[in-house]
Amino acid sequence: MLEIKDLHAxxxxxxILKGISLTIGDGxxxxxxxxxxxxxxxxxxxxxxxxxxxxTKGSIIYKGKDLTELSxxxxxxxxxxxxxxxxxxxxxxxxxxxxxTAVNAQRKARGEDELDAVKFLxxxxxxxxxxxxxxxxxxxxxxxxxxxxxxxxxxxxQMSLLQPSLAVLDETDSGLDIDALKIVADGVNRMRxxxxxxxxxxxxxxxxxxxxxxxxxxxxxGKIIRSGGKALAAELEASGYTDLTESAA
Amino acid sequence: xxxxxxxxxxxxxxxxxxxxxFSTDIESEKAPKGLSEDTVRFISAKKNEPEWLLEWRLDAxxxxxxxxxxxWAKVNYPKIDYQDAYYYSAPKSDDxxxxxxxxxxxxxxxxxxxxxxxxxxxxxxxxxAVDAVFDSVSVATTFKExxxxxxxxxxxxxxxxxxxxxxxRQYLGTxxxxxxxxxxxxxxxxxxxxxxxxxxxxxxxxMELSTYFxxxxxxxxxxxxxxxxxxxxAYVSYLEGCTAPMRDEHQLHAAVVELVCLExxxxxxxxxxxxxxxxxxxxxxxxxxxxxxxDCRGDNSKISWTQVETGSAVTWKYPSCVLRGDNSVGEFYSxxxxxxxxxxxxGTKMIHLGxxxxxxxxxxxxxxxxxxxxxxxxxxxxxxxxxxxxxTQCDSLLIGDRCSAHTVPYxxxxxxxxxxxxxxxxxxxxxxxxxxCRQRGLDEEEAVALxxxxxxxxxxxxxxxxxxxxxxxLVGISLEGSVG
Ligand SMILES: Nc1ncnc2c1ncn2[C@@H]1O[C@H](COP(=O)(O)OP(=O)(O)O)[C@@H](O)[C@H]1O
Ligand SMILES: [Mg+2]
Numbered sequence: 001m002l003e004i005k006d007l008h009a010x011x012x013x014x015x016i017l018k019g020i021s022l023t024i025g026d027g028x029x030x031x032x033x034x035x036x037x038x039x040x041x042x043x044x045x046x047x048x049x050x051x052x053x054x055x056t057k058g059s060i061i062y063k064g065k066d067l068t069e070l071s072x073x074x075x076x077x078x079x080x081x082x083x084x085x086x087x088x089x090x091x092x093x094x095x096x097x098x099x100x101t102a103v104n105a106q107r108k109a110r111g112e113d114e115l116d117a118v119k120f121l122x123x124x125x126x127x128x129x130x131x132x133x134x135x136x137x138x139x140x141x142x143x144x145x146x147x148x149x150x151x152x153x154x155x156x157x158q159m160s161l162l163q164p165s166l167a168v169l170d171e172t173d174s175g176l177d178i179d180a181l182k183i184v185a186d187g188v189n190r191m192r193x194x195x196x197x198x199x200x201x202x203x204x205x206x207x208x209x210x211x212x213x214x215x216x217x218x219x220x221x222g223k224i225i226r227s228g229g230k231a232l233a234a235e236l237e238a239s240g241y242t243d244l245t246e247s248a249a
Numbered sequence: 250x251x252x253x254x255x256x257x258x259x260x261x262x263x264x265x266x267x268x269x270x271f272s273t274d275i276e277s278e279k280a281p282k283g284l285s286e287d288t289v290r291f292i293s294a295k296k297n298e299p300e301w302l303l304e305w306r307l308d309a310x311x312x313x314x315x316x317x318x319x320x321w322a323k324v325n326y327p328k329i330d331y332q333d334a335y336y337y338s339a340p341k342s343d344d345x346x347x348x349x350x351x352x353x354x355x356x357x358x359x360x361x362x363x364x365x366x367x368x369x370x371x372x373x374x375x376x377x378a379v380d381a382v383f384d385s386v387s388v389a390t391t392f393k394e395x396x397x398x399x400x401x402x403x404x405x406x407x408x409x410x411x412x413x414x415x416x417x418r419q420y421l422g423t424x425x426x427x428x429x430x431x432x433x434x435x436x437x438x439x440x441x442x443x444x445x446x447x448x449x450x451x452x453x454x455x456m457e458l459s460t461y462f463x464x465x466x467x468x469x470x471x472x473x474x475x476x477x478x479x480x481x482x483a484y485v486s487y488l489e490g491c492t493a494p495m496r497d498e499h500q501l502h503a504a505v506v507e508l509v510c511l512e513x514x515x516x517x518x519x520x521x522x523x524x525x526x527x528x529x530x531x532x533x534x535x536x537x538x539x540x541x542x543x544d545c546r547g548d549n550s551k552i553s554w555t556q557v558e559t560g561s562a563v564t565w566k567y568p569s570c571v572l573r574g575d576n577s578v579g580e581f582y583s584x585x586x587x588x589x590x591x592x593x594x595x596g597t598k599m600i601h602l603g604x605x606x607x608x609x610x611x612x613x614x615x616x617x618x619x620x621x622x623x624x625x626x627x628x629x630x631x632x633x634x635x636x637x638x639x640x641t642q643c644d645s646l647l648i649g650d651r652c653s654a655h656t657v658p659y660x661x662x663x664x665x666x667x668x669x670x671x672x673x674x675x676x677x678x679x680x681x682x683x684x685x686c687r688q689r690g691l692d693e694e695e696a697v698a699l700x701x702x703x704x705x706x707x708x709x710x711x712x713x714x715x716x717x718x719x720x721x722x723l724v725g726i727s728l729e730g731s732v733g
């Protein structure tokens with residue numbers, strides 16, 4: 001699915017990622033953990049193709065192709081989805097309208113027919129119900145005045161409608177209480193599929209009790225300093241990041 | 250709705266920068282080039298007008314000769330040579346007015362097709378009566394019977410002069426006086442045609458009234474004259490929509506719209522204006538100098554202006570309300586989009602004369618390219634206007650860093666009981682929002698269209714459904730190429 005080799009990237013001229021290599025197979029879930037400021041969100045922005053994030057060295061191959069040649073929206077239509085750590089407010093655009101516009105934009109880009117209003121409504125209602133997203137939330141402008149939990153559920157709802165091949169969940173657990181966390185985790189787990197891979201970025205291992213990863217990587221100062229199985233998450237929980245980052249330094 | 254969607258699709262499919270850039274070749278009967286008393290007489294004679302109307306025109310013309318073109322608006326344009334234009338043109342079949350669509354010049358119908366507005370379908374599907382103003386003379390008026398049953402008169406201005414001269418004479422020029430301003434005076438002298446609406450006491454007009462304006466003759470200034478009279482307790486919703494073909498020369502458009510709203514009456518006037526704005530270098534667009542004013546003459550009357558302005562090279566337009574009746578209400582909802590080298594100077598005037606009058610102004614200005622956009626609004630509260638209220642909100646959205654937006658609110662209050670609120674914001678289309686939308690698969694233009702439509706939502710919601718969808722698409726189209 002994804003092969004990152006020796007990736008170096010700068011944000012507005014400041015080097016942040018300093019040589020990341022990561023291979024993700026089809027259907028795998030990889031957790032990326034690490035302290036604040038270690039470069040987790042930077043990595044997700046680089047994967048999504050954000051413009052002021054410059055790759056200075058290394059390569060990203062997605063489904064056998066050079067990902068860096070695609071624009072932001074081409075990556076999206078090719079199946080890359082980013083659940084934002086801080087979802088942006090879209091004033092005046094209802095969640096429903098936004099969802100429909102996004103789904104149809106991707107369908108159009110892939111040469112598929114656009115969904116009509118009736119079909120779309122049915123689909124949204126079904127997915128919204130699974131994520132306990134109220135009808136009322138769909139009528140409100142996307143992310144405007146949403147609580148932390150609502151924002152994350154809205155992100156998850158988008159993911160379940162867009163059916164990506166590679167989902168990057170950037171701290172989807174932050175700001176969620178345990179009930180909300182379970183709803184979101186259930187939503188994500190329902191999407192596990194042999195042809196869908198995920199990168200689950202989190203600061204805490206708590207999320208990984210619910211979304212169980214195949215691999216865990218620890219990111220510090222722009223580098224992956226350790227990789228392992230799901231046991232690594234528990235180990236981190238016990239020892240904290242400091243030991244690791246210090247031993248790496 | 251279906252028809253609207255077709256419009257939208259037709260627009261989407263078309264290629265090139267300006268989607269409606271074509272012109273139909275229809276032989277027309279023109280007044281001689283230039284402007285003189287003879288021109289005025291020619292127009293009046295052509296239309297077989299009564300003597301009083303000719304005199305009214307001539308009076309306006311003589312006054313116009315002594316007036317100066319205003320230069321206070323924040324727009325620049327080359328000096329207009331008023332002698333180098335035609336002031337009247339009509340499709341050849343003027344004497345022989347068509348009675349049904351079959352009799353209409355197929356070229357004209359074809360033009361509507363190109364615009365994606367199949368007239369018949371549109372009427373059938375949307376239930377809208379269309380008084381299609383093609384060039385200067387109305388060529389298709391339909392749904393007359395249903396309206397007639399209700400007692401509503403909806404016809405071209407020329408027809409009204411022939412069939413209802415007493416109404417025209419009673420109200421013409423009572424809202425926008427002949428000498429109101431340079432362009433209104435010019436219009437009064439040479440107006441060619443326009444629409445006339447009369448809704449009698451207590452009648453709720455059974456359908457939305459719609460006029461599609463088009464400017465189609467090279468060098469023909471357009472001088473529309475619209476008069477809408479709504480009597481006590483009556484209601485009408487009027488829709489005006491415009492597109493124009495590609496032209497090299499700048500075209501002058503100086504319309505006058507007068508609304509008369511009597512006791513307990515309500516007029517809702519919506520405009521989607523999409524005239525050719527000129528190319529990226531500012532060549533070829535329409536000059537739009539319009540005087541639109543509504544008079545809330547009766548107590549408890551209400552006038553609501555909603556406009557979506559995406560076109561024209563130069564726009565100078567201030568739909569206004571004179572709140573004369575006690576408890577009368579004036580509203581102005583506006584979206585003005587300027588791109589490339591477009592210049593928009595628009596806003597409203599709310600003149601509070603009666604007691605307990607209130608007004609509400611929501612203005613959304615979007616500037617892109619190297620355009621400039623100015624909101625110029627006046628809220629004036631006269632001495633006797635006890636307990637007047639106004640709420641004004643002006644939001645500007647900038648796309649890119651070469652455009653500008655200005656807000657010029659004038660407030661005059663001669664009565665201390667007035668409560669006037671003004672809010673203004675200026676924001677830039679954020680990179681975060683664009684990235685978010687693009688990450689979901691929208692390309693840059695779709696993202697801009699979506700975000701700008703969101704920014705305009707409060708105003709778009711005021712539009713009748715038939716117009717709202719079309720307006721949303723126009724918002725996107727007019728901002729194409731504005732980012733990246
Ligand atoms: N625009 C920017 N310019 C310079 N440095 C930045 C910019 N944005 C983020 N950074 C820095 O990049 C580092 C990594 O940030 P981020 O990827 O958000 O970390 P994480 O998501 O792991 O908390 C931080 O030190 C942060 O301060
Ligand atoms: Mg982060």
